[in-house]
Amino acid sequence: MTARAATKEKTDTKTEPKTSLAPPWNVIVHDDPVTLMNYVTKVFKQVFGYGADKAHRLMMEVHQSGRAVVWTGAREQAEMYVQKLQAHHLLTTLELVDG
């Protein structure tokens, strides 16, 4: 609390622009040997509204690379997508974007 007050005072006096954008989060789907490939494609289309080509490409990336970032953006929305993907039993994790 104290540190925050000190920072505020400092920025106010120097009139620096306040650019506190929240960092983006990645929604990551991992490969598993059980889930059917066309089921994964269907879920991507259904959850994100992706077209058939994009959904298929992402599914193939999951299958071939073991994982794929399927969406990036604000944390709250990323959490919602993770929950929807897990509702369909895709192995999904949430990760803060590096940097």
Next chain:
Amino acid sequence: MWVAKVDEGWLFGDLTPASVETLTGVPMLIESSDARVRGRLLPETCDGEEDEQHWRQHAVPELERLFLSRAQLVRRDLAQMKKMPESVNGLLLIPFEHVNAWLAALNAARLALYALNDMTAEHMTPEGFVTATPKQQEAALRIDLLAEMQGVLLGDDDFESAGSFEDFVME
């Protein structure tokens, strides 16, 4: 097993007693409290301990409720299963409006069977099947049967309606 698309949904006929037993296991697998199953259906999601705890508190209860309600829906459809005429085999109707729930339920059941039987990716291949234990082989066959049903529910391009469900049911 045969499949027909009827006015009300997908009809799976000539389900052997073993297939029926596999299907009746689906809701129980979704509801399993086994740590291996729960670990797969409700996996660790966040990197940090605090974030993970937040996830467990806020997102997981809703997922658990969804899984239970899905298990109930599948159980209700299974309770409506009929017997094939002059046969011990079963006849199951999956209404169109239940297809999405069934797809997810079948996926959950397959993942649960895989986890409960300590299977590996190798066991899912023809070469690995031979080296699996009898219990794992049985699980692999059940996983395949459920995949076959998922495959039908995923692609309806080649099917035309074969009439009404009632046409297939002979009291």
